Amino acid sequence: MEFKTRYITPDIKLSCYEDSLFKTEIAFEHHMLVWFISGETKIIQADTSDVFRPGDIFLIPRNRLATIINYPRDGRPHKAVAMHLTVERLKSYYSNIDVRSKGSPQQKICRFSHHPLLQSCMASLIPYFDLQDSFPEHIASLKINEAISILRVIDPAIDQVLAHFDDPGKIDLVDFMEKNFMFNMPLEKFAYLTGRSLSTFNRDFRKKFDALPRQWLTQKRLELAHYQLAGHRKKPAEVYLEVGFEDLSHFSFCFKKHFGYAPTALAHGE
Template sequence: MDDLKNPPIAYSCYYTRHREGEQFVREHVFSYQISGTLTVNTGDAEHISREGDFRFIKRNQLLKFVKQPGEQGVFKSLSIYLDQATLKDLARDLGIENPKNHVEAEKVIPLPERPLFKSFMDSLLPYVHSETPINYQLALLKQREALLILLQAHPELKDILFDFSAPGKIDLEAFMNKNFQFNVHLDRFAYLTGRSLATFKRDFERIFKMSPSKWLQQRRLQEAHYLIAEKGKAPSNVYLQTGFENLSHFSFAFKKMYGISPSRLV
Protein backbone atom coordinates (compact mmCIF):
# COMPACT_ATOMS: atom_id res chain seq x y z
CA MET A 1 0.00 0.00 0.00
CA ASP A 2 1.33 3.41 -0.98
CA ASP A 3 1.42 6.19 1.63
CA LEU A 4 1.40 9.89 0.84
CA LYS A 5 4.73 11.71 1.19
CA ASN A 6 2.79 14.88 1.97
CA PRO A 7 -0.48 13.86 3.64
CA PRO A 8 -3.42 16.13 2.75
CA ILE A 9 -4.70 16.10 6.34
CA ALA A 10 -3.02 18.56 8.71
CA TYR A 11 -3.53 18.66 12.47
CA SER A 12 -2.14 21.63 14.39
CA CYS A 13 -1.88 21.51 18.18
CA TYR A 14 -0.02 23.95 20.48
CA TYR A 15 -0.06 24.36 24.24
CA THR A 16 0.26 27.56 26.29
CA ARG A 17 2.27 29.71 23.87
CA HIS A 18 0.96 31.34 20.73
CA ARG A 19 2.62 30.77 17.36
CA GLU A 20 2.95 33.15 14.44
CA GLY A 21 4.43 32.98 10.97
CA GLU A 22 3.61 33.12 7.29
CA GLN A 23 3.11 30.72 4.46
CA PHE A 24 2.31 30.37 0.79
CA VAL A 25 -1.00 28.55 0.36
CA ARG A 26 -0.44 26.42 -2.72
CA GLU A 27 -3.74 24.46 -2.63
CA HIS A 28 -7.27 25.17 -1.43
CA VAL A 29 -7.78 24.34 2.26
CA PHE A 30 -10.93 23.33 4.17
CA SER A 31 -10.35 23.86 7.91
CA TYR A 32 -12.02 23.50 11.29
CA GLN A 33 -11.02 25.44 14.41
CA ILE A 34 -11.27 22.97 17.29
CA SER A 35 -10.00 25.28 20.03
CA GLY A 36 -8.19 28.58 20.39
CA THR A 37 -8.12 31.37 17.81
CA LEU A 38 -6.52 31.67 14.39
CA THR A 39 -5.93 35.15 13.01
CA VAL A 40 -5.03 35.29 9.32
CA ASN A 41 -3.81 38.38 7.48
CA THR A 42 -3.87 38.18 3.68
CA GLY A 43 -2.28 41.58 3.08
CA ASP A 44 -5.57 43.34 2.44
CA ALA A 45 -7.83 41.87 5.13
CA GLU A 46 -7.73 40.17 8.52
CA HIS A 47 -9.82 37.10 9.31
CA ILE A 48 -10.38 35.58 12.75
CA SER A 49 -11.52 31.98 13.32
CA ARG A 50 -12.68 30.99 16.79
CA GLU A 51 -13.57 27.67 18.38
CA GLY A 52 -16.15 25.83 16.30
CA ASP A 53 -15.58 27.89 13.12
CA PHE A 54 -15.10 26.43 9.65
CA ARG A 55 -13.23 28.19 6.87
CA PHE A 56 -12.21 27.80 3.24
CA ILE A 57 -8.85 29.25 2.18
CA LYS A 58 -8.29 29.90 -1.50
CA ARG A 59 -5.11 28.65 -3.16
CA ASN A 60 -2.23 30.70 -4.58
CA GLN A 61 -1.93 33.33 -1.90
CA LEU A 62 0.36 34.61 0.81
CA LEU A 63 -0.80 34.93 4.38
CA LYS A 64 0.45 35.63 7.88
CA PHE A 65 -1.04 33.81 10.83
CA VAL A 66 -1.22 33.94 14.61
CA LYS A 67 -2.29 30.80 16.47
CA GLN A 68 -3.54 31.68 19.94
CA PRO A 69 -4.45 29.01 22.53
CA GLY A 70 -7.90 29.26 24.11
CA GLU A 71 -8.99 29.41 27.74
CA GLN A 72 -7.81 25.83 28.33
CA GLY A 73 -4.35 26.72 27.03
CA VAL A 74 -4.63 24.69 23.83
CA PHE A 75 -4.75 25.61 20.14
CA LYS A 76 -6.12 22.91 17.83
CA SER A 77 -7.12 23.05 14.19
CA LEU A 78 -7.78 20.41 11.56
CA SER A 79 -7.42 20.93 7.82
CA ILE A 80 -7.63 19.00 4.59
CA TYR A 81 -5.84 20.20 1.46
CA LEU A 82 -7.68 19.97 -1.85
CA ASP A 83 -5.03 19.53 -4.52
CA GLN A 84 -5.41 20.27 -8.21
CA ALA A 85 -5.04 16.66 -9.36
CA THR A 86 -7.94 15.52 -7.16
CA LEU A 87 -10.06 18.47 -8.29
CA LYS A 88 -9.39 17.76 -11.96
CA ASP A 89 -10.39 14.13 -11.51
CA LEU A 90 -13.62 15.18 -9.81
CA ALA A 91 -14.36 17.78 -12.49
CA ARG A 92 -14.02 15.06 -15.12
CA ASP A 93 -16.29 12.69 -13.19
CA LEU A 94 -18.91 15.43 -12.73
CA GLY A 95 -18.77 16.39 -16.40
CA ILE A 96 -17.39 19.89 -15.82
CA GLU A 97 -15.68 20.44 -19.16
CA ASN A 98 -15.12 24.21 -19.30
CA PRO A 99 -14.31 25.51 -15.83
CA LYS A 100 -14.01 29.26 -15.38
CA ASN A 101 -10.60 30.90 -15.18
CA HIS A 102 -9.33 33.65 -12.86
CA VAL A 103 -12.36 33.67 -10.58
CA GLU A 104 -12.37 36.65 -8.23
CA ALA A 105 -13.25 35.69 -4.67
CA GLU A 106 -12.42 36.33 -1.04
CA LYS A 107 -9.13 34.73 -0.03
CA VAL A 108 -10.53 33.38 3.23
CA ILE A 109 -14.22 32.43 3.30
CA PRO A 110 -15.94 31.73 6.64
CA LEU A 111 -18.33 28.79 6.34
CA PRO A 112 -21.47 28.55 8.49
CA GLU A 113 -21.55 25.52 10.77
CA ARG A 114 -23.26 22.47 9.29
CA PRO A 115 -23.70 18.96 10.75
CA LEU A 116 -21.95 17.43 7.75
CA PHE A 117 -18.89 19.61 8.28
CA LYS A 118 -18.50 18.60 11.91
CA SER A 119 -19.05 14.88 11.27
CA PHE A 120 -16.54 14.97 8.42
CA MET A 121 -13.86 16.65 10.53
CA ASP A 122 -14.49 14.19 13.37
CA SER A 123 -13.91 11.36 10.89
CA LEU A 124 -10.39 12.70 10.21
CA LEU A 125 -9.24 12.55 13.83
CA PRO A 126 -8.39 8.80 13.83
CA TYR A 127 -6.04 9.44 10.91
CA VAL A 128 -4.14 12.30 12.55
CA HIS A 129 -3.83 10.45 15.87
CA SER A 130 -2.70 7.19 14.29
CA GLU A 131 0.95 6.19 14.33
CA THR A 132 0.53 4.76 10.83
CA PRO A 133 0.52 7.24 7.90
CA ILE A 134 -2.78 7.47 6.03
CA ASN A 135 -3.03 5.17 3.04
CA TYR A 136 -2.96 6.95 -0.33
CA GLN A 137 -6.31 5.61 -1.55
CA LEU A 138 -7.99 6.47 1.75
CA ALA A 139 -6.59 10.01 1.51
CA LEU A 140 -8.10 10.37 -1.97
CA LEU A 141 -11.47 9.24 -0.65
CA LYS A 142 -11.38 11.75 2.21
CA GLN A 143 -10.43 14.56 -0.19
CA ARG A 144 -13.28 13.66 -2.52
CA GLU A 145 -15.69 13.43 0.41
CA ALA A 146 -14.64 16.91 1.55
CA LEU A 147 -15.18 18.32 -1.94
CA LEU A 148 -18.62 16.77 -2.35
CA ILE A 149 -19.69 18.04 1.07
CA LEU A 150 -18.48 21.55 0.23
CA LEU A 151 -20.25 21.54 -3.13
CA GLN A 152 -23.49 20.31 -1.59
CA ALA A 153 -23.43 22.93 1.18
CA HIS A 154 -22.02 25.77 -0.93
CA PRO A 155 -22.60 25.29 -4.68
CA GLU A 156 -21.15 28.77 -5.26
CA LEU A 157 -17.68 27.37 -4.46
CA LYS A 158 -17.75 25.38 -7.71
CA ASP A 159 -16.23 28.17 -9.81
CA ILE A 160 -13.42 28.66 -7.28
CA LEU A 161 -12.66 24.97 -6.81
CA PHE A 162 -12.58 24.21 -10.51
CA ASP A 163 -10.54 27.25 -11.55
CA PHE A 164 -7.31 25.56 -12.68
CA SER A 165 -5.63 28.63 -14.16
CA ALA A 166 -2.32 30.08 -12.97
CA PRO A 167 -2.47 33.61 -11.58
CA GLY A 168 -3.13 36.15 -14.33
CA LYS A 169 -1.08 39.27 -14.92
CA ILE A 170 -2.18 41.86 -12.39
CA ASP A 171 -1.32 45.38 -11.23
CA LEU A 172 2.23 44.97 -9.92
CA GLU A 173 2.39 48.21 -7.96
CA ALA A 174 -0.87 47.56 -6.09
CA PHE A 175 0.10 43.96 -5.33
CA MET A 176 3.53 44.83 -3.95
CA ASN A 177 2.19 47.65 -1.78
CA LYS A 178 -0.23 45.14 -0.22
CA ASN A 179 2.22 42.25 0.10
CA PHE A 180 5.69 43.70 0.69
CA GLN A 181 5.69 42.37 4.27
CA PHE A 182 5.73 38.73 3.13
CA ASN A 183 9.22 37.24 3.29
CA VAL A 184 9.22 35.18 0.10
CA HIS A 185 11.57 34.83 -2.86
CA LEU A 186 11.13 37.09 -5.87
CA ASP A 187 10.07 34.16 -8.04
CA ARG A 188 7.04 33.71 -5.76
CA PHE A 189 6.07 37.38 -6.17
CA ALA A 190 6.58 36.98 -9.93
CA TYR A 191 4.31 33.91 -10.09
CA LEU A 192 1.55 35.53 -8.05
CA THR A 193 1.55 38.61 -10.30
CA GLY A 194 1.35 36.48 -13.45
CA ARG A 195 4.90 37.10 -14.69
CA SER A 196 8.14 35.30 -15.34
CA LEU A 197 10.94 36.32 -12.99
CA ALA A 198 12.67 38.31 -15.74
CA THR A 199 9.47 40.16 -16.65
CA PHE A 200 8.73 40.81 -12.98
CA LYS A 201 12.14 42.42 -12.44
CA ARG A 202 11.84 44.49 -15.62
CA ASP A 203 8.32 45.70 -14.79
CA PHE A 204 9.28 46.34 -11.18
CA GLU A 205 12.23 48.59 -12.01
CA ARG A 206 10.14 50.46 -14.57
CA ILE A 207 7.43 51.18 -11.95
CA PHE A 208 9.48 51.70 -8.77
CA LYS A 209 12.74 53.01 -10.29
CA MET A 210 14.86 50.64 -8.21
CA SER A 211 15.52 46.92 -7.83
CA PRO A 212 12.95 44.73 -6.03
CA SER A 213 15.36 43.82 -3.21
CA LYS A 214 16.24 47.46 -2.48
CA TRP A 215 12.63 48.61 -2.61
CA LEU A 216 11.44 45.75 -0.39
CA GLN A 217 13.98 46.56 2.31
CA GLN A 218 13.18 50.28 2.24
CA ARG A 219 9.43 49.70 2.29
CA ARG A 220 9.65 47.20 5.14
CA LEU A 221 11.83 49.54 7.18
CA GLN A 222 9.41 52.42 6.59
CA GLU A 223 6.55 50.29 7.85
CA ALA A 224 8.58 49.14 10.85
CA HIS A 225 9.46 52.75 11.72
CA TYR A 226 5.78 53.68 11.60
CA LEU A 227 4.73 50.74 13.78
CA ILE A 228 7.38 51.46 16.40
CA ALA A 229 7.25 55.26 16.46
CA GLU A 230 3.53 55.82 15.90
CA LYS A 231 1.91 52.63 17.20
CA GLY A 232 4.27 51.96 20.09
CA LYS A 233 5.08 48.39 19.06
CA ALA A 234 8.27 46.68 20.22
CA PRO A 235 10.98 45.91 17.63
CA SER A 236 10.81 42.24 18.65
CA ASN A 237 7.15 42.20 17.60
CA VAL A 238 7.70 44.15 14.40
CA TYR A 239 10.54 42.50 12.52
CA LEU A 240 8.63 39.34 11.54
CA GLN A 241 5.49 41.35 10.83
CA THR A 242 7.36 43.48 8.29
CA GLY A 243 9.15 40.64 6.49
CA PHE A 244 12.56 40.33 8.17
CA GLU A 245 13.95 36.89 9.02
CA ASN A 246 15.66 37.79 12.29
CA LEU A 247 15.93 40.65 14.78
CA SER A 248 19.66 41.26 14.35
CA HIS A 249 19.41 41.78 10.58
CA PHE A 250 16.40 44.03 11.07
CA SER A 251 18.16 46.14 13.71
CA PHE A 252 21.28 46.50 11.54
CA ALA A 253 19.29 47.58 8.45
CA PHE A 254 17.11 49.92 10.51
CA LYS A 255 20.08 51.73 12.06
CA LYS A 256 21.78 51.99 8.67
CA MET A 257 18.70 53.67 7.17
CA TYR A 258 17.60 55.86 10.08
CA GLY A 259 20.84 56.36 12.02
CA ILE A 260 19.29 55.05 15.22
CA SER A 261 18.54 51.59 16.53
CA PRO A 262 14.86 50.59 16.60
CA SER A 263 14.98 50.11 20.37
CA ARG A 264 15.78 53.82 20.78
CA LEU A 265 12.42 54.75 19.23
CA VAL A 266 10.38 52.92 21.85
Protein backbone atom coordinates in the same frame (compact mmCIF):
# COMPACT_ATOMS: atom_id res chain seq x y z
CA MET B 1 1.78 16.29 23.56
CA GLU B 2 4.97 15.38 21.80
CA PHE B 3 4.03 15.52 18.13
CA LYS B 4 4.04 18.54 15.85
CA THR B 5 2.48 17.06 12.72
CA ARG B 6 0.84 13.72 11.96
CA TYR B 7 -0.38 12.68 8.54
CA ILE B 8 -3.18 10.34 7.51
CA THR B 9 -2.13 10.94 3.90
CA PRO B 10 0.05 13.67 2.38
CA ASP B 11 -3.15 15.69 1.92
CA ILE B 12 -4.64 15.31 5.42
CA LYS B 13 -2.71 16.30 8.54
CA LEU B 14 -3.10 17.06 12.23
CA SER B 15 -0.73 19.72 13.57
CA CYS B 16 0.04 20.54 17.19
CA TYR B 17 2.43 23.26 18.41
CA GLU B 18 3.12 24.07 22.05
CA ASP B 19 5.74 26.80 21.50
CA SER B 20 4.95 30.46 22.17
CA LEU B 21 4.18 31.00 18.48
CA PHE B 22 4.74 29.46 15.08
CA LYS B 23 4.89 31.78 12.07
CA THR B 24 4.98 31.09 8.37
CA GLU B 25 4.58 33.20 5.24
CA ILE B 26 3.24 31.27 2.34
CA ALA B 27 1.18 31.09 -0.81
CA PHE B 28 -0.26 27.58 -0.74
CA GLU B 29 0.06 25.56 -3.94
CA HIS B 30 -3.35 24.02 -3.16
CA HIS B 31 -6.47 25.18 -1.33
CA MET B 32 -6.24 24.47 2.40
CA LEU B 33 -9.34 23.57 4.43
CA VAL B 34 -8.67 23.97 8.18
CA TRP B 35 -10.65 22.96 11.26
CA PHE B 36 -9.33 24.75 14.32
CA ILE B 37 -9.34 22.71 17.56
CA SER B 38 -7.42 24.80 20.11
CA GLY B 39 -5.15 27.83 20.34
CA GLU B 40 -5.41 30.87 18.10
CA THR B 41 -4.36 31.75 14.55
CA LYS B 42 -3.91 35.17 12.99
CA ILE B 43 -3.82 35.29 9.19
CA ILE B 44 -2.73 38.49 7.47
CA GLN B 45 -3.41 39.06 3.78
CA ALA B 46 -2.81 42.09 1.61
CA ASP B 47 -5.95 43.98 2.62
CA THR B 48 -7.34 42.07 5.58
CA SER B 49 -6.49 40.40 8.85
CA ASP B 50 -8.43 37.50 10.40
CA VAL B 51 -8.25 35.81 13.80
CA PHE B 52 -9.44 32.20 14.16
CA ARG B 53 -10.29 30.40 17.38
CA PRO B 54 -11.43 26.91 18.45
CA GLY B 55 -14.31 25.60 16.35
CA ASP B 56 -13.60 27.85 13.38
CA ILE B 57 -13.43 26.23 9.94
CA PHE B 58 -11.98 28.13 7.00
CA LEU B 59 -10.62 27.72 3.48
CA ILE B 60 -7.38 29.44 2.45
CA PRO B 61 -7.40 29.84 -1.37
CA ARG B 62 -4.31 28.72 -3.26
CA ASN B 63 -1.74 31.16 -4.65
CA ARG B 64 -2.76 33.90 -2.19
CA LEU B 65 0.03 35.39 -0.11
CA ALA B 66 -0.53 35.23 3.63
CA THR B 67 1.32 35.55 6.91
CA ILE B 68 0.10 32.90 9.35
CA ILE B 69 0.90 33.24 13.07
CA ASN B 70 -0.18 30.38 15.33
CA TYR B 71 -0.38 30.76 19.13
CA PRO B 72 -1.16 28.40 22.01
CA ARG B 73 -3.96 29.82 24.18
CA ASP B 74 -5.50 29.16 27.59
CA GLY B 75 -2.91 26.53 28.48
CA ARG B 76 -3.67 24.47 25.38
CA PRO B 77 -1.47 23.94 22.30
CA HIS B 78 -2.23 25.25 18.85
CA LYS B 79 -3.98 22.28 17.25
CA ALA B 80 -5.74 21.97 13.90
CA VAL B 81 -6.75 19.50 11.20
CA ALA B 82 -5.84 20.59 7.67
CA MET B 83 -6.93 19.12 4.36
CA HIS B 84 -5.22 19.96 1.06
CA LEU B 85 -7.69 20.25 -1.81
CA THR B 86 -5.25 19.65 -4.65
CA VAL B 87 -5.78 20.82 -8.20
CA GLU B 88 -5.57 17.21 -9.42
CA ARG B 89 -8.25 16.03 -7.01
CA LEU B 90 -10.52 18.99 -7.76
CA LYS B 91 -10.17 18.48 -11.51
CA SER B 92 -11.29 14.89 -11.04
CA TYR B 93 -14.20 15.94 -8.82
CA TYR B 94 -15.41 18.61 -11.25
CA SER B 95 -14.81 16.58 -14.42
CA ASN B 96 -18.53 15.83 -14.82
CA ILE B 97 -19.89 19.06 -13.31
CA ASP B 98 -20.70 22.08 -15.46
CA VAL B 99 -19.35 25.18 -13.73
CA ARG B 100 -19.48 28.50 -15.53
CA SER B 101 -16.66 30.86 -14.67
CA LYS B 102 -17.55 34.32 -13.39
CA GLY B 103 -14.07 35.82 -13.66
CA SER B 104 -11.21 35.64 -11.20
CA PRO B 105 -11.93 33.80 -7.93
CA GLN B 106 -12.07 35.72 -4.67
CA GLN B 107 -8.80 36.12 -2.81
CA LYS B 108 -10.06 36.29 0.75
CA ILE B 109 -10.31 33.44 3.23
CA CYS B 110 -13.70 31.71 3.25
CA ARG B 111 -15.21 31.13 6.73
CA PHE B 112 -17.52 28.21 7.54
CA SER B 113 -17.37 28.43 11.32
CA HIS B 114 -19.16 25.83 13.45
CA HIS B 115 -21.21 24.42 10.57
CA PRO B 116 -22.38 20.98 11.82
CA LEU B 117 -21.98 19.14 8.51
CA LEU B 118 -18.46 20.38 7.91
CA GLN B 119 -17.41 20.11 11.55
CA SER B 120 -18.64 16.50 11.66
CA CYS B 121 -16.69 15.69 8.49
CA MET B 122 -13.45 17.14 9.84
CA ALA B 123 -13.89 15.71 13.35
CA SER B 124 -14.38 12.22 11.91
CA LEU B 125 -10.74 12.28 10.79
CA ILE B 126 -9.31 12.48 14.33
CA PRO B 127 -9.33 8.72 15.13
CA TYR B 128 -7.45 7.93 11.93
CA PHE B 129 -4.35 9.78 13.11
CA ASP B 130 -3.70 6.98 15.62
CA LEU B 131 -3.71 4.24 13.00
CA GLN B 132 -0.57 2.13 12.93
CA ASP B 133 -1.19 0.96 9.38
CA SER B 134 -1.29 3.15 6.30
CA PHE B 135 -4.60 4.85 5.59
CA PRO B 136 -6.26 3.52 2.39
CA GLU B 137 -6.08 6.07 -0.41
CA HIS B 138 -9.62 5.37 -1.63
CA ILE B 139 -11.01 6.19 1.83
CA ALA B 140 -8.95 9.40 1.95
CA SER B 141 -10.43 10.34 -1.43
CA LEU B 142 -13.93 9.70 -0.08
CA LYS B 143 -13.31 11.97 2.92
CA ILE B 144 -11.91 14.78 0.76
CA ASN B 145 -14.77 14.47 -1.75
CA GLU B 146 -17.19 14.56 1.17
CA ALA B 147 -15.65 17.82 2.36
CA ILE B 148 -15.86 19.34 -1.14
CA SER B 149 -19.50 18.29 -1.47
CA ILE B 150 -20.37 19.85 1.88
CA LEU B 151 -18.61 23.09 0.94
CA ARG B 152 -20.73 23.25 -2.22
CA VAL B 153 -23.92 22.75 -0.21
CA ILE B 154 -22.97 25.43 2.31
CA ASP B 155 -21.78 27.95 -0.27
CA PRO B 156 -22.72 27.42 -3.96
CA ALA B 157 -20.36 30.27 -4.90
CA ILE B 158 -17.40 28.17 -3.72
CA ASP B 159 -17.29 26.60 -7.20
CA GLN B 160 -15.73 29.83 -8.47
CA VAL B 161 -12.80 29.20 -6.13
CA LEU B 162 -12.43 25.41 -6.25
CA ALA B 163 -13.06 24.95 -9.97
CA HIS B 164 -10.58 27.63 -11.06
CA PHE B 165 -7.47 25.75 -12.21
CA ASP B 166 -5.45 28.36 -14.13
CA ASP B 167 -1.97 29.43 -13.06
CA PRO B 168 -1.58 33.13 -12.26
CA GLY B 169 -1.55 35.27 -15.38
CA LYS B 170 0.58 38.35 -15.98
CA ILE B 171 -0.81 41.11 -13.80
CA ASP B 172 0.03 44.70 -12.92
CA LEU B 173 3.35 44.53 -11.08
CA VAL B 174 3.12 47.86 -9.25
CA ASP B 175 -0.36 47.19 -7.87
CA PHE B 176 0.58 43.68 -6.71
CA MET B 177 3.84 44.66 -5.03
CA GLU B 178 2.33 47.70 -3.29
CA LYS B 179 -0.28 45.39 -1.75
CA ASN B 180 1.98 42.43 -0.94
CA PHE B 181 5.44 43.76 -0.07
CA MET B 182 5.06 42.81 3.62
CA PHE B 183 5.18 39.08 2.83
CA ASN B 184 8.69 37.71 3.22
CA MET B 185 8.65 35.47 0.16
CA PRO B 186 11.41 34.46 -2.27
CA LEU B 187 11.56 36.63 -5.37
CA GLU B 188 10.79 33.49 -7.38
CA LYS B 189 7.38 33.31 -5.69
CA PHE B 190 6.64 36.99 -6.34
CA ALA B 191 7.58 36.40 -9.97
CA TYR B 192 5.27 33.36 -10.28
CA LEU B 193 2.32 35.11 -8.66
CA THR B 194 2.64 38.04 -11.06
CA GLY B 195 2.83 35.73 -14.07
CA ARG B 196 6.50 36.27 -14.85
CA SER B 197 9.78 34.42 -14.99
CA LEU B 198 12.34 35.58 -12.42
CA SER B 199 14.41 37.39 -15.04
CA THR B 200 11.33 39.18 -16.43
CA PHE B 201 10.21 40.06 -12.92
CA ASN B 202 13.59 41.62 -12.07
CA ARG B 203 13.65 43.55 -15.35
CA ASP B 204 10.09 44.82 -15.00
CA PHE B 205 10.65 45.69 -11.34
CA ARG B 206 13.71 47.84 -12.03
CA LYS B 207 11.82 49.59 -14.83
CA LYS B 208 8.74 50.32 -12.70
CA PHE B 209 10.37 51.15 -9.35
CA ASP B 210 13.87 52.26 -10.38
CA ALA B 211 15.23 50.06 -7.59
CA LEU B 212 16.39 46.52 -6.88
CA PRO B 213 13.58 44.32 -5.49
CA ARG B 214 15.24 43.40 -2.18
CA GLN B 215 16.23 46.98 -1.37
CA TRP B 216 12.75 48.26 -2.20
CA LEU B 217 11.08 45.50 -0.15
CA THR B 218 13.19 46.25 2.93
CA GLN B 219 12.45 49.98 2.71
CA LYS B 220 8.70 49.43 2.30
CA ARG B 221 8.59 47.05 5.26
CA LEU B 222 10.47 49.50 7.47
CA GLU B 223 8.15 52.33 6.45
CA LEU B 224 5.12 50.21 7.30
CA ALA B 225 6.66 49.31 10.66
CA HIS B 226 7.30 53.01 11.36
CA TYR B 227 3.65 53.79 10.61
CA GLN B 228 2.44 51.00 12.90
CA LEU B 229 4.74 52.08 15.72
CA ALA B 230 4.11 55.82 15.45
CA GLY B 231 0.51 55.88 14.30
CA HIS B 232 -0.93 52.95 16.22
CA ARG B 233 1.42 52.97 19.23
CA LYS B 234 2.25 49.30 18.80
CA LYS B 235 5.33 47.67 20.28
CA PRO B 236 8.22 46.37 18.11
CA ALA B 237 7.44 42.80 19.20
CA GLU B 238 3.90 43.23 17.85
CA VAL B 239 5.03 44.65 14.53
CA TYR B 240 8.14 42.92 13.19
CA LEU B 241 6.47 39.64 12.21
CA GLU B 242 3.58 41.37 10.46
CA VAL B 243 5.80 43.52 8.25
CA GLY B 244 7.97 40.71 6.91
CA PHE B 245 10.89 40.32 9.35
CA GLU B 246 11.79 36.98 10.90
CA ASP B 247 13.84 38.18 13.86
CA LEU B 248 13.26 41.07 16.29
CA SER B 249 16.94 41.93 16.69
CA HIS B 250 17.48 42.03 12.91
CA PHE B 251 14.39 44.21 12.54
CA SER B 252 15.67 46.61 15.22
CA PHE B 253 19.10 46.79 13.56
CA CYS B 254 17.61 47.54 10.10
CA PHE B 255 15.15 50.06 11.55
CA LYS B 256 17.85 52.03 13.36
CA LYS B 257 20.13 51.93 10.33
CA HIS B 258 17.36 53.32 8.11
CA PHE B 259 15.76 55.92 10.42
CA GLY B 260 18.63 56.75 12.75
CA TYR B 261 16.86 55.71 15.95
CA ALA B 262 15.61 52.47 17.47
CA PRO B 263 11.99 51.33 17.07
CA THR B 264 11.62 51.43 20.87
CA ALA B 265 11.99 55.22 20.67
CA LEU B 266 8.63 55.43 18.88
CA ALA B 267 7.03 52.83 21.09
CA HIS B 268 8.04 54.83 24.17
CA GLY B 269 6.97 58.11 22.65
CA GLU B 270 10.48 59.56 22.81
